[in-house]
Amino acid sequence: MKPTDIPRLRTRSEIRETVRAWKREGLRIGFVPTMGALHSGHLSLVTEALERSDRVVASIFVNPEQFAKGEDLDVYPRDEDADCAKLAEVGCHLAYCPTHEEMYPPGSLTNVAVKKLSDLLDGGPRPHFFYGVTTVVARLFIHVEPDIAVFGEKDFQQLQIIRRMVTDLGFDLEVIGAPTVRDADGLAQSSRNLYLKADERRRAGGLHAALHRAKCRIEAGTPIDVCLEEAHNYIAVCGFTQIDYMKAVNPITLLDLNEQEVVEGSEGRLLGAGWFGTTRLIDNIGFHRKN
Numbered sequence: 097m098k099p100t101d102i103p104r105l106r107t108r109s110e111i112r113e114t115v116r117a118w119k120r121e122g123l124r125i126g127f128v129p130t131m132g133a134l135h136s137g138h139l140s141l142v143t144e145a146l147e148r149s150d151r152v153v154a155s156i157f158v159n160p161e162q163f164a165k166g167e168d169l170d171v172y173p174r175d176e177d178a179d180c181a182k183l184a185e186v187g188c189h190l191a192y193c194p195t196h197e198e199m200y201p202p203g204s205l206t207n208v209a210v211k212k213l214s215d216l217l218d219g220g221p222r223p224h225f226f227y228g229v230t231t232v233v234a235r236l237f238i239h240v241e242p243d244i245a246v247f248g249e250k251d252f253q254q255l256q257i258i259r260r261m262v263t264d265l266g267f268d269l270e271v272i273g274a275p276t277v278r279d280a281d282g283l284a285q286s287s288r289n290l291y292l293k294a295d296e297r298r299r300a301g302g303l304h305a306a307l308h309r310a311k312c313r314i315e316a317g318t319p320i321d322v323c324l325e326e327a328h329n330y331i332a333v334c335g336f337t338q339i340d341y342m343k344a345v346n347p348i349t350l351l352d353l354n355e356q357e358v359v360e361g362s363e364g365r366l367l368g369a370g371w372f373g374t375t376r377l378i379d380n381i382g383f384h385r386k387n
Contacts, residue, residue, distance in 0.1 A: 102184045104191045108239040123150035127242035132156040133173040133287035134182045137277040141246045144274045155192040162228030208234040210257045250276040250284045252380040296372040302334030311383040336370035
């Protein structure tokens with residue numbers, strides 16, 4: 097094995113045997129599920145898991161069940177060797193790289209659906225998406241049997257849906273939300289940022305700028321509707337060709353907040369999503385109204 101590589105396992109029997117041996121030694125197991133195309137954001141999740149556990153497993157699996165017809169499944173970036181080299185560099189102990197047949201045995205019929213939460217926000221334009229996410233993550237949890245699993249707050253709706261699934265199904269693990277990793281202009285790091293053209297990339301940081309300004313304005317007492325309209329208009333000027341949503345929501349239920357609900361001391365989450373050409377960007381930021 098190369099110094100820049102780590103062990104790669106491809107079957108549930110192999111990963112279970114390895115993880116259970118670690119647990120017999122009294123070791124705590126951290127897990128970071130990914131679809132590959134790893135960047136600094138993914139690696140920060142591995143680092144977070146390393147700080148909270150003794151052994152860390154990262155999975156690499158491009159899950160077809162969260163792509164609809166016409167989406168980018170066929171062109172989604174794949175480079176397992178490069179991904180595993182990056183994992184090795186930050187100290188990850190093991191890569192789980194299952195085949196499609198290992199994740200979805202022939203004739204597979206079972207799916208996991210976290211209703212209501214999965215139909216809001218990103219679930220509107222992509223009704224298939226979160227049902228694919230929860231199905232594959234539940235299967236990965238069963239294969240790996242981790243003590244903790246780390247997900248990025250950048251995908252805030254996904255994080256809350258997985259927390260709900262873990263609670264409802266009684267998985268014996270803790271879900272950790274790790275802070276979003278951003279480029280210098282505030283753009284949240286994402287594998288799909290690679291799709292942005294140069295001129296689009298120069299303006300894409302406007303999404304975070306709009307959310308941050310709305311956060312500051314809400315915390316200072318400006319009405320929510322005013323702040324959301326300002327944020328919507330700002331990213332339109334930045335060049336977003338389509339805006340799916342710009343919302344302030346309850347961070348647990350993900351339901352829209354109105355001005356009467358956001359009293360002094362209350363917390364919420366601002367979320368935005370829009371398109372630059374064929375590339376869809378999402379971002380979010382928390383707020384805490386002070387007055």
